[in-house]
Amino acid sequence: MSWTSSGSSFCRVLVPRCALPPAILMAMDRVIDEIILVALCLLLLPFAAFSGAHVAALLCAIVVACCFDVYPHARLRFAAAGAYELAALFVPEFSALLPVVAYVLFGERFWLVRLSWIMPLAAALRTQDVLLVPAAVLCAAACLMAWRTKRAGEERERYRALRDEQQEASLSLANKNRELMAAQDYEVRLATLSERSRIAREIHDNVGHLLTRSVLQVEALQVVHADDECVRGGLASVGATLHEAMDTVRKSVHDLHDDAFDLRARLEGVIGACGLDDVRLVYDVQDVPLPVAYGVVAVVREALSNVAKHSDATRVDVSVIEYPALYQLIVQDNGSRDGARSTAVDVPTAQAGIGLQTMEERVSSLGGRLRTGYRKGFRVFATVPKEPSKEKS
16 A cells, blocks of 8 residues: 555544534543543642542543443433442542532532532542542542533534525525525526517508508509509509518517417416416426427416316326427326226216317317326326428428
8 A cells, every 4th residue: 555545544543623414523522531630630649649439530530430431321420420439438549530420410410410529529538538639629620621512512512503504594595595696596587588479460450451551552553553564563663662561560470479388388388377386397498380389388378277177186296398200299197096007097078178289279270289187186198299290380
């Protein structure tokens, strides 16, 4: 193994403290505090007559600390701490390691349990041991350390919760900004299409009518001056020019009208006006001929109307997808039907309602096929081939 690979693996082991969960950080702080207290207690032992009881006290104190750090059961923890304090009542040497017990007990709920270490320490006064005063000071310091560690853990938890709330608020704000920008783009697109429709309508109603009237007047003058070849030839030239202008205006109006029809915008408008709360649109179409677009809008409107009137569905999925050879439309709800099976069942046209017959006629006029039935809810499935639609358009 090279030095680079070993170094990278070593860096992966050293996880930053900020990346660790608060519970693990608090447990690490507790272990560090306990190690410090054990070291301080051991520093006091050379000032007294050392005996085997001190070794037993050290081992028992470590066991008590491990019980509080590892086992979640309160009975086991209290039993270990109580056994140590009981031993300290009869064996004064155990008082030298009482700061460790005082530290782990300070995190308990009741104050009587937190300060229970005072009783064995007071009982050891009869021995007039030189370590009692330093042990009492260390017990008080242990309580202070436990309080500090607990407060640090709570502050760490509060900070992490505040950071999570801030991140959620930032994500929510970003989503709202994206939705607002999408809504603005949609409004601009809708306004543009509406303006194109208005221009096409104005051209058709005003310019188209004026040109039609001019054509009729020229044709009338041709009838009046049928005997004058010179006048009739000039009027024929003017009439041809007017007819050409009429065809150009008609083509421009049709182009504007075709550009003004946005299938996605129309579908979103139909979905917004259907009165259903949860309708989701999947749209993957590049260019749709106008007859097919009209048919898709009509089928979706009728399908959503049927769901709103006759179904207990809480969600509807509308899918319009373009494939190389056909256009596919699916309207699927999650409504229920008594005795409905999980497999699709075709609804006969003779038994279907007027709405289903209308949808089938719409799709059939485009050369497509419509299937309706139940598949985890009512489903409308329509396919329209591209070639017949292009020929009709």
